[in-house]
Amino acid sequence: MKKENIKWPNGAKCAVLFTIHVDGESLYNRPEETPTPRRVTYGRYGIVRSVDRLLELTQKKNVPCSYFIPGQIAQRYPEMVKKIDSLGYEIGFHGFDHEDAMYTDRSTEEWINVVERAQSVFESIIGKRAVGYVATSSDFQMDAPEIWYERLGFLYSSSMRGDDRPYRWDFGKGETDFIEIPARWELDDYPYFCYNYNPPQRRGQARIASYQGVLSNWKHEFDGYYNQGGCMCWMLHPQISGIPGRSQLLEEMIDYMKNRPDVWFATGKEIAEWWKANY
């Protein structure tokens, strides 16, 4: 099917969005009955070392980012949230405890309460609420996105996988102003690199991927988005992409993209607002 390329701002050929999922300890400090203190330090690395490293890198390269922070992490590390916000990066919603069955193990009212709790943490730290919604690991019930928009007032979500361009959500009564910026697993560092020995993580304990191989995948992906005019939406995790060698890999990737003069690097909020005004 032939499709017309999107007309991005300032004649850009494609858009690039870095969503940074600041999981910290949240993915690893459960279930409470069987604590794994050693594994928790794998997540803590992201807070202790990576966030500063990623901020420094993206400032040096002038790359906007959107940081999605679980409520418990914002609560535990308010100075980090303030720093990210004060440097002009976006703060978005990513669960309170990085709930992994948020929409299936509790009622709608209960998960709405999870969202409100995280929002009130953001409000108390930086005086504003998140407008971007990135669903945590789990899938969600069919009417959840409508609730994110109608009841919770989010501007956009980046939770779907079914496109390589933003689109307006349609809840059966025509297109709304709720924007989806879909992301794709191949642009997620987690499936390539996440590792724990025991308990095995991921559960099949696949090998940590080859850095040079992944970099090559990512360059192919960028070329594809650039040629087709898509919106390249990354999912990066500080505990994964912030370790020394992989932060240099990311730098190499950013340089590769910055080689092109006509790429629009933007936050999720900027892309959603622009899409809402233009498409």
Added chain:
Amino acid sequence: MKREVQWPENYQSAAMVSIMLDCEFIWLDMDPLYDTPKHRSMGEYGPKRGVDNILTALDDYHIKATFFVPGIAAEKYPDTVLKIAESGHEIALHGYAHENFAHLSPDEQREAIQKGINAIEKLTGKKPVGFRLPEGDCTPETFDIIKEFDFLYDSSLFDNDIPYFIENGKHKMTEIPMRWEMVDFTYLAWGGIFPAGACRVAVYDDVLDNWLRELNAFYDMGLCYVITWTPQTIGSPGRMFMVEKVLEQMTRKNIWVSTGEEIARYMLNQGKENKV
């Protein structure tokens, strides 16, 4: 970028070569069902063949490594462990029977550490000053228990890329963090129960590229690179080139390649100087 740790003699960064002499005990601890001849032989390859290859490479590059040894390995392979100690490498503790500390009560953890210390001290005459958890997790009590034994340092955690102190009361222990990315077993070991999804053995050149990229990045940033090898995994003829390449890069750069004990002592002394 500013350097957070001032390494000795103006070295740009630090590195520790850690060797885990897991032998067959890593397999036996995974599942008692694997107390079988073939699985045992996979682990036995380490002391039987791998160790000598690694000792030769370390000698060639004049590098002193830290060998984390389960107490039971010192009992079963005394000649191997003595040979390592007599070559000037550090012998540190890696549990008694390579037990997963997540599955032990606090008293069982104490017993494993005490038995491990006893086995090594009896053989080498020196009490180990370093500890690394056997592969597996631990419990909320574990780090208090480790400190009860006055270890100078631990090297099990993942939450930094430079050494730091874990303090409680008057005991101050150095943590020298490690990473799964720089362990051979995670990429290359293969057996009935590991890896859980029976995924393929990784491509050697890719694994080496990962290790060297991290080594270069740790060097650029002035950090403490900890590579971890198991003789049963990396010590075979076709894989030793990976060890040699990493050691070659380490010695070619301005890196302080040292043992866990030396790094921990340096950190402690530096801490004192900074306070004065």
